[in-house]
Amino acid sequence: MKPFRRPPISRRVWQRLGLTYLIALPMVFILFMHPPKSQNILIQALILLMIVTAARIMARIIIRTDD
Numbered sequence: 001m002k003p004f005r006r007p008p009i010s011r012r013v014w015q016r017l018g019l020t021y022l023i024a025l026p027m028v029f030i031l032f033m034h035p036p037k038s039q040n041i042l043i044q045a046l047i048l049l050m051i052v053t054a055a056r057i058m059a060r061i062i063i064r065t066d067d
Helices: 011-033 041-062
Strands: none
Touching (some): 011 041
């Protein structure tokens, strides 16, 4: 059986991934330095998910691609 080979990752995808981390890291740093008043871990996890989602959307807008 022939092994599965994934296609190479394009330069734009690497740029978008790097920009996502560049956008998200300061926001995550602020989140951990100034935690929310609620000690509910679910709320903190949702805030973290929202930060990552917003960073991905901003990176996609900055690096416009149609793929």
